[in-house]
Amino acid sequence: MLLLSPLLAALAGAAVIIGLRLTILPVLDPSRWYWRAVLLGLATILSWRYVVWRFTETLVPLDWTADALVSWGFAALEGMTVLSSSIAFVILSRVKERTAEADQHARWWLPGEAPSVDIFIATYNESLEILERTIIGAKAVHFPKLRVFVLDDGRRDWLRQACERHSVGYIVRSDNAHAKAGNINHALSARALDPDRPDFVAILDADFVPHVDFIDRTVALFHNSRVGLVQTPQHFFNPDPIQHNLGITAGYPDEQRHFFDNVEPARDAWGIAICCGTSSVLRVRAIQQIGLLPTQSVTEDFLLTLKLAENGWQTVYLNEPLTEGLAPEGLKEYIVQRGRWCLGLMQIARNSYNPFGSNRLSLMHRISLIDSQLYWLTTFPFRLASLICPLLYWWLGITIVNASLVDIIRYYVPYYVMVLVALNWLSKGLFIPIVNDTAQLIAAWPICRAAALGLLTRGPHRFSVTAKGGDRTRVVVQWSLMRPFLILFGLTIGGLIVPLNSDFVFTTSSSADDGVAIVLFWTVYNVLVLVVAMAACIERPRYNRPQRQVLEPITLTIGNDRHRGWLVNLGPEGARISGPHGLSVGARGNLKIPAIGDVEAQVLAPTRDGYRLKFSPSVEQRAQIVKKLHTARALPGSDRGDIVRIIRELARALTH
Numbered sequence: 001m002l003l004l005s006p007l008l009a010a011l012a013g014a015a016v017i018i019g020l021r022l023t024i025l026p027v028l029d030p031s032r033w034y035w036r037a038v039l040l041g042l043a044t045i046l047s048w049r050y051v052v053w054r055f056t057e058t059l060v061p062l063d064w065t066a067d068a069l070v071s072w073g074f075a076a077l078e079g080m081t082v083l084s085s086s087i088a089f090v091i092l093s094r095v096k097e098r099t100a101e102a103d104q105h106a107r108w109w110l111p112g113e114a115p116s117v118d119i120f121i122a123t124y125n126e127s128l129e130i131l132e133r134t135i136i137g138a139k140a141v142h143f144p145k146l147r148v149f150v151l152d153d154g155r156r157d158w159l160r161q162a163c164e165r166h167s168v169g170y171i172v173r174s175d176n177a178h179a180k181a182g183n184i185n186h187a188l189s190a191r192a193l194d195p196d197r198p199d200f201v202a203i204l205d206a207d208f209v210p211h212v213d214f215i216d217r218t219v220a221l222f223h224n225s226r227v228g229l230v231q232t233p234q235h236f237f238n239p240d241p242i243q244h245n246l247g248i249t250a251g252y253p254d255e256q257r258h259f260f261d262n263v264e265p266a267r268d269a270w271g272i273a274i275c276c277g278t279s280s281v282l283r284v285r286a287i288q289q290i291g292l293l294p295t296q297s298v299t300e301d302f303l304l305t306l307k308l309a310e311n312g313w314q315t316v317y318l319n320e321p322l323t324e325g326l327a328p329e330g331l332k333e334y335i336v337q338r339g340r341w342c343l344g345l346m347q348i349a350r351n352s353y354n355p356f357g358s359n360r361l362s363l364m365h366r367i368s369l370i371d372s373q374l375y376w377l378t379t380f381p382f383r384l385a386s387l388i389c390p391l392l393y394w395w396l397g398i399t400i401v402n403a404s405l406v407d408i409i410r411y412y413v414p415y416y417v418m419v420l421v422a423l424n425w426l427s428k429g430l431f432i433p434i435v436n437d438t439a440q441l442i443a444a445w446p447i448c449r450a451a452a453l454g455l456l457t458r459g460p461h462r463f464s465v466t467a468k469g470g471d472r473t474r475v476v477v478q479w480s481l482m483r484p485f486l487i488l489f490g491l492t493i494g495g496l497i498v499p500l501n502s503d504f505v506f507t508t509s510s511s512a513d514d515g516v517a518i519v520l521f522w523t524v525y526n527v528l529v530l531v532v533a534m535a536a537c538i539e540r541p542r543y544n545r546p547q548r549q550v551l552e553p554i555t556l557t558i559g560n561d562r563h564r565g566w567l568v569n570l571g572p573e574g575a576r577i578s579g580p581h582g583l584s585v586g587a588r589g590n591l592k593i594p595a596i597g598d599v600e601a602q603v604l605a606p607t608r609d610g611y612r613l614k615f616s617p618s619v620e621q622r623a624q625i626v627k628k629l630h631t632a633r634a635l636p637g638s639d640r641g642d643i644v645r646i647i648r649e650l651a652r653a654l655t656h
Contacts (some may be wrong), residue, residue: 299344
């Protein structure tokens with residue numbers, strides 16, 4: 001009873017925060033800056049309260065010993081992560097939504113002539129299946145003066161012929177200098193010589209399909225003559241590798257949702273929204289003034305934002321789902337993409353815009369750069385250190401945190417709970433322990449390597465384009481990615497077992513017992529993270545990956561028999577239906593799809609409640625299916641986390 005009393009008193013802080021979450025936060029509006037500021041301010045105060053306690057009461061005396069180096073090193077890394085999150089909290093304390101502004105200034109050019117707009121589809125090695133979807137979507141965009149161009153950096157004759165078939169422009173160059181930025185610059189220079197040169201240019205990656213109102217909505221924000229670039233969010237019609245491999249697509253949104261739904265609107269409120277490449281629209285005059293797209297970084301989009309800002313142009317953000325694309329389907333591609341983002345940011349900070357250097361950037365843009373640098377330099381090293389430090393305790397007896405269990409509960413738990421409550425309140429539940437840690441851990445080592453490479457070496461640095469498409473119909477175990485996690489898992493389990501047969505970490509003092517309890521909890525948590533990370537390294541098949549869920553009534557006619565049912569999934573190559581039964585595999589007929597008509601179909605395989613069908617659509621029908629799936633105003637995928645569903649789906653994935 002005497003022991004429980006201090007523990008219960010220590011838990012009071014966390015209990016108050018949880019009570020706040022359950023009773024008061026549900027009735028508050030997350031878009032109001034004052035509520036955001038209060039909540040994030042409390043999180044910041046508790047974060048620094050924890051850091052002060054760590055440095056004043058929990059560290060081994062400073063000396064040239066292993067205990068001191070590890071203890072102080074880990075605490076310093078914790079302090080840097082808190083600094084990073086504090087800057088992020090300041091940015092997140094405000095948010096700006098521009099939907100009303102776009103409504104108010106729609107067709108701002110009237111009664112004059114509409115501006116001329118080009119859509120540039122940048123491509124290097126993507127397949128026709130991917131490109132055709134984007135071309136069809138771009139042609140379906142509604143705007144008075146619009147032209148579509150495919151910028152082919154692969155110099156492919158079949159793509160030239162496809163562009164002729166679809167009646168869109170085709171631009172090619174003789175080399176691949178400066179990759180995507182060079183490709184776009186070449187096209188901008190070529191179009192500047194044409195009589196119908198554009199006033200604005202929309203940039204789309206080869207796998208991003210625009211909605212019909214993409215140009216209408218974005219051009220509306222150019223009513224402000226100082227706006228040089230409008231960025232829109234990136235949404236994805238397929239799950240990313242973490243979602244897919246763990247089977248949590250229904251309960252956990254794609255990993256970029258927090259950035260596009262929360263960080264970018266907050267950055268826009270401070271005037272520091274950033275270009276993210278695809279799904280953006282540029283004012284050609286602004287781009288020409290700064291000498292076209294900069295090429296000094298592998299992330300030319302962030303560098304473009306800074307270059308525009310230095311020359312007095314604004315980058316603004318319209319938080320509406322106006323395009324949808326293909327997320328990286330493989331884990332290696334997912335990691336390569338994030339490594340490139342990190343490398344590019346470090347190149348910018350080292351070679352182009354040092355946040356502490358002599359340039360014409362505003363204070364907020366300097367803070368923006370520091371925030372981005374700290375994110376890459378602290379988040380991922382901290383995730384690795386969190387796995388390694390308990391091992392140093394179990395195997396080498398090195399002390400990392402010298403604290404009692406009561407003090408940990410008094411200082412750490414309120415800080416951790418408050419940060420989770422604040423972030424989940426303003427992000428619709430996107431911060432899920434273990435799952436978020438897994439997403440960070442998967443790419444942690446490559447990102448740490450990229451950060452060091454970009455920050456410590458001038459370059460040039462080679463990078464890989466994110467591969468899309470390919471055969472994804474088999475189970476593939478990414479052993480090269482899983483091996484480090486297997487080793488860490490073995491060492492962690494061994495660390496739990498070995499002390500049971502040894503007394504080198506156990507003493508009769510209560511503080512030592514508390515230390516064991518703290519590291520034991522830490523270790524068990526790491527075991528869970530490592531198990532989920534290893535599961536994520538098993539690439540599950542992606543059958544009919546272009547398909548989307550579409551619930552509509554259908555009629556399947558085979559011979560003289562008519563079978564009524566429901567369309568469950570639809571794609572250009574086929575569909576999944578529920579309801580009909582007794583069909584023979586290989587049977588041919590016609591599937592009547594609403595708004596498209598009869599499409600020739602073959603029964604491919606039975607499912608639990610129906611059948612998978614393979615289509616033989618006409619060219620026109622294929623285009624109609626693509627338009628139906630991708631060009632209407634809609635929100636692909638989920639935009640909020642559901643922890644109950646995540647636990648259920650994750651348990652199913654780990655046990656099957």
